[in-house]
Amino acid sequence: MVHRPNLFYPCLIVFSWALAPGNVLAGLAGTAHDFSMRAWNPGGELCRPCHTPHNADTTSIDDVPLWNHETTTSTFTTYDSSTFDGTSTITQPTGSSLACLSCHDGSVALDSFDGETGWAYMAIGDLRLGTDLTDDHPISFEYSTTLATEDGELFDPATTSSGLGDTIQNDLLFGDLMQCASCHDVHDDTNSPFLRISSSGSQICLTCHDK
Numbered sequence: 098m099v100h101r102p103n104l105f106y107p108c109l110i111v112f113s114w115a116l117a118p119g120n121v122l123a124g125l126a127g128t129a130h131d132f133s134m135r136a137w138n139p140g141g142e143l144c145r146p147c148h149t150p151h152n153a154d155t156t157s158i159d160d161v162p163l164w165n166h167e168t169t170t171s172t173f174t175t176y177d178s179s180t181f182d183g184t185s186t187i188t189q190p191t192g193s194s195l196a197c198l199s200c201h202d203g204s205v206a207l208d209s210f211d212g213e214t215g216w217a218y219m220a221i222g223d224l225r226l227g228t229d230l231t232d233d234h235p236i237s238f239e240y241s242t243t244l245a246t247e248d249g250e251l252f253d254p255a256t257t258s259s260g261l262g263d264t265i266q267n268d269l270l271f272g273d274l275m276q277c278a279s280c281h282d283v284h285d286d287t288n289s290p291f292l293r294i295s296s297s298g299s300q301i302c303l304t305c306h307d308k
Contacts, residue, residue, distance in 0.1 A: 124282075124284050124285035124286070124287070125143060125283075125284045125285070126143065128286040128291070129286070129290075129291075130283055130284070130286075130291070131143060132146045132207070135207075135208075135217070136217075137207065137208035137215060137216070137217040138208065145165060145210065145211070146165070146166060146207070146208070146210045147164070147165055147166050147196075147210070148162065148163045148164065148165050149163055149165035149210075149211070150163060153165055154168070157195075158191075158192060158193075158195050158196050159191065159192050159271075159272075160192035160193050160271045160272075160276070160278070161192065161193055161196045164196065165210050165211065166196070166199055166200070166205075166209060166210045167199065167205050167206075167209035167210065167214070167215075168195060168196070168199050168205075169195065169198050169199045169202050169204050169205050170204075171198070171202050171204050171228045172189065172228065173189055173190055173198070173202070173228045173229075173230050174228060174229045174230060174231055175187045175188075175189070175190075175230055175231070175235070175237075176230055176231055176233065176234070176235035176236075177231060181235065182244055182247040182248045183235065183238045183239065183240070183244050183248075184235075184238075186238045186239040186244075187235055187236075187237060187238040188237050188238070189237065190230075190236060190237050191237045191274070191276075192237070192271050192272075192274065192276050192278075193271065193276045193277050193278035194236045194237050194276045194277040194278075196277075197277040197278075197281075197283070198226065198277075200219055201219065201224060201225060201226045202225075202226055202227060202228055203218060203219050203221070203225040203226075203227060204228075205218075206218050207219060234280070235275065236275060236276055236277055237274055237275070237276060238274065238275055239273050239274060239275075240254050240265075240270055240273065240274070240275045240305070241254065241255075241273055242254070242255050242256075250306060250307050250308065251305055251306060251307060252265065252304075252305055252306075252307050254266040254269075254270060254273075254305070257305075259294075259304060260294060260300075260304060261293070261294070265304065265305060269293070269304075269305075279293075280292060280293060280294075280301060281293065288301075
């Protein structure tokens with residue numbers, strides 16, 4: 098087992114409150130993303146497996162503050178469909194999607210943080226997506242007014258309310274890209290599984306899809 102010092106960082110707690118609106122600690126504690134009680138995290142820290150206030154990785158992933166986890170180097174088979182007009186803009190996963198896949202593709206151990214190589218890999222199952230993303234919602238593509246017009250069954254992200262206070266573009270997109278974090282908030286499982294908008298009545302789908 099990798100030895101990690103049992104240290105407490107007050108500044109990390111302060112930092113974690115700034116990651117998203119509201120009480121991040123209260124939202125994260127007790128969820129599947131709370132690793133504080135895992136055997137591979139003897140320090141018992143809530144935030145450190147993903148974030149660190151010092152010596153963070155600021156080059157591997159955009160849109161993820163103070164990243165502290167090893168980043169996957171997998172090559173992914175991305176979504177491809179003749180019915181999807183945005184296929185040409187899909188790239189290899191970037192931003193928050195790359196961060197999520199750094200555990201969920203199964204190639205990087207959960208405890209590979211603080212520059213250490215871990216041993217506790219995500220168990221094989223529905224949450225372990227692997228590198229074939231062809232059967233998952235497309236990510237890392239440009240969701241724009243142009244795409245909405247071409248598709249005919251998508252709301253214009255620049256003018257349509259997300260239901261969260263602003264437009265789809267401002268609340269749910271990252272540099273106009275659809276990412277894992279467009280639908281999921283890793284710090285809040287109020288709408289399981291970590292959904293930004295409830296799935297009741299397909300509400301989260303109908304935020305973007307005009308059906």
